[in-house]
Ligand SMILES: Nc1ncnc2c1ncn2[C@@H]1O[C@H](COP(=O)(O)OP(=O)(O)OP(=O)(O)O)[C@@H](O)[C@H]1O
């Protein structure tokens with residue numbers, strides 16, 4: 003059974019269909035790519051899955067319909083996400099950013115904290131940071147980090163919540179080729195470690211090499227799906243999307 | 255769709271009014287008589303709209319500006335005197351120093367408070383006193399008053415809101431609150447807070463309308479003028495390049511540049527237009543009530559904001575009709591309050607219901623339009639000062655507490671009272687640290703919540719003899735209930751709109767509950783002193799001194815000690831909130847609601863919790879001040895004091911506990927007041943004015959507050975890397991689609 007799936011997922015803004023009747027599946031152990039040109043509706047798809055825009059159609063997580071839940075509830079069930087522009091909590095340190103995602107509080111816990119604050123174990127969080135090469139940054143503020151590091155903290159924060167499925171929105175955007183390949187390896191390792199992931203990225207080279215399965219969107223419409231090999235060969239994809247970037251990719 | 259709702263709302267209002275008018279002649283008469291007040295509300299609302307379009311500021315001081323304009327004009331009309339705001343006189347500083355060194359007779363020239371514009375030779379009797387100076391003719395007075403309004407608008411723009419053009423929402427809210435305080439404080443300084451009689455400006459003969467309705471001609475003229483003004487604004491904004499550019503600028507700055515105007519110029523012109531408009535109607539409408547005072551017109555900002563919000567700060571016509579409608583509606587409520595079925599309190603009609611209507615309207619409009627999470631790309635975060643994890647709390651607070659403890663016993667009674675006031679003030683500031691500092695929810699109602707607790711305490715202690723620690727705790731719990739209720743809109747309303755909601759809530763609480771004779775009488779409700787195990791530690795309990803300097807006079811220092819303990823406990827709790835899981839979630843919500851939700855934080859629960867905790871703390875503060883005065887009165891707890899406390903907390907440093915302590919020092923009646931009055935010989939009346947000025951200055955130059963500034967200085971002194979945190983660029987060039 004798929005960890006995450008959508009059926010007929012549709013999002014409209016005014017009269018504009020940003021996502022139209024999208025069927026999508028993320029199976030256990032899979033790294034699924036979601037690609038498409040600018041404005042294709044990729045971010046909107048993730049927004050819909052995680053409850054940040056109202057949508058029609060079914061969204062299922064481990065077979066359970068979650069379309070009517072709040073964003074918070076979906077996150078707590080295990081649907082994690084990262085943001086296209088990091089969206090870190092700039093007033094909190096890197097470690098605190100992760101703590102926010104990993105902790106939950108009860109009323110009793112709050113009252114106890116008033117008298118004597120108790121912190122959950124942070125070892126697990128530190129090891130997440132270490133695994134992403136962020137060791138040593140835990141006391142820093144996000145604004146003090148480099149762009150690439152901020153992106154990674156975004157990923158670390160999503161991991162801190164121990165998600166069952168992760169949606170990543172362009173984690174490699176703004177990174178140079180080397181950094182983005184490094185990130186690709188890490189993502190692949192995460193998936194192989196048991197975290198199914200839906201990955202949006204513009205770097206075709208990256209997506210085609212590391213993903214197991216791909217969906218291609220254009221103007222909110224699914225125009226192709228399949229394994230990387232199938233996508234490479236797909237006519238429609240080549241005209242709609244690869245057509246423009248393949249020439250640049252080919253040169254690289 | 256939202257526009258449709260707005261139109262629908264206005265239409266609905268119209269239909270209701272029409273229905274009301276058709277019911278009976280006496281009702282029609284009453285409702286129609288509200289139209290003059292409605293014209294003023296409409297004008298203030300139009301002024302707010304102009305400000306918003308021109309510079310994106312929601313101007314809380316528009317009502318104060320109308321009131322100020324009225325005072326300028328009536329000053330000139332009464333005796334040809336133009337009153338001046340207090341201008342700092344460097345000589346008085348020298349004087350103060352001289353006094354400090356004992357030269358009490360020493361006196362230097364003062365800057366005048368009035369300029370005599372008309373001939374000073376004449377004199378006439380008015381309001382029982384001989385007034386020196388001849389009245390200035392209407393037209394001259396009007397032109398001078400409006401010219402001053404225009405000048406003030408220009409100055410507000412140049413000195414305050416232009417520097418704040420790119421500042422965060424809270425800084426601009428705070429600046430307009432500062433302006434509100436300043437304008438009101440100046441008028442109180444010059445004319446006291448009691449009402450001044452004013453003569454007519456427009457002809458006031460009765461005109462017979464159809465259906466036997468009679469309406470004074472000035473009201474008809476007023477409505478005519480407000481309609482003309484609206485039509486002119488509408489035409490200017492629709493058909494001229496200037497108007498188009500302003501519209502474009504309110505969407506984005508480049509739009510105006512394309513049309514060949516600098517956004518700065520547009521903002522300036524709109525400021526001038528809005529102050530003149532507000533001033534003009536303040537002048538024209540005051541005679542309807544035959545008097546003018548510093549409060550009534552000022553607080554019309556609440557219905558005016560309701561009208562402007564209904565029109566989304568956009569449509570002038572909807573704004574105007576909503577303003578007129580609200581005016582008539584309140585007149586109608588006044589009328590039906592004589593009916594037997596109307597809710598009564600101690601035999602007389604329940605007051606304050608007129609203010610409830612704009613409040614409900616505001617809430618409905620905002621909650622209906624709001625979203626539980628901001629949409630993508632909506633830039634609604636209010637950048638607040640850095641909220642540090644306080645270190646070295648224990649030594650610092652114990653040291654301060656020990657010093658305060660000793661001081662309480664050895665200083666003179668005046669100073670002791672100031673210390674107590676500062677302690678009570680710090681409590682209210684702490685409540686704002688949690689709500690605004692940690693969670694970013696701007697609240698202009700904390701003092702009103704404190705009052706709820708104070709009134710509960712007074713009623714319970716009196717009626718049911720509930721013993722000491724339970725009484726104030728119960729009061730605080732009732733405050734929590736009301737705070738949650740009034741904070742509920744915050745789940746869907748953010749930023750400056752939330753400030754509007756909470757301000758309207760404060761006005762409603764003030765009029766509906768504190769103004770309710772069943773609750774407060776007209777002198778305020780008494781509060782029995784706190785005692786435990788037969789030990790009375792009320793402020794007025796006689797005590798015997800056992801230190802030489804202390805002077806065995808009231809207030810009782812043990813009451814100060816009691817306040818000190820309460821403050822320490824609350825500081826302990828609030829510091830721990832910042833160090834705990836909930837504190838991190840609060841700051842996460844404050845900095846990014848969407849990301850917080852994605853991290854599994856329940857944004858709504860966090861906000862509700864913050865409103866509850868803050869209301870509880872404010873409630874404790876209310877109980878303390880009830881004990882401190884031995885009574886609770888509506889003056890101390892209304893909407894304006896609530897505003898002031900946001901100001902003090904912001905000045906002190908709104909996102910840290912140390913900021914709340916500094917905030918406590920600068921509250922009116924606190925330590926800074928007594929330093930000003932007894933050391934620098936600045937009159938007590940100036941403290942409000944100084945608070946307003948300090949507030950604006952702080953908003954422009956140092957949004958970190960006093961505590962933040964000290965922290966920054968200290969840390970750069972220690973070469974700590976966190977020194978420049980606040981000034982780092984927020985976002986690096988991140989890819990956005
Ligand atoms: N809140 C919104 N209101 C209106 N339209 C929106 C909103 N969010 C997105 N859109 C529109 O929906 C469409 C899809 O946008 P989306 O951001 O999902 O594309 P994307 O595939 O993520 O693009 P990119 O690669 O540039 O990130 C675009 O036309 C966009 O303008």
Ligand SMILES: [Mg+2]
Pocket residue numbers: 044045046086171991
């Ligand atoms: Mg996107």
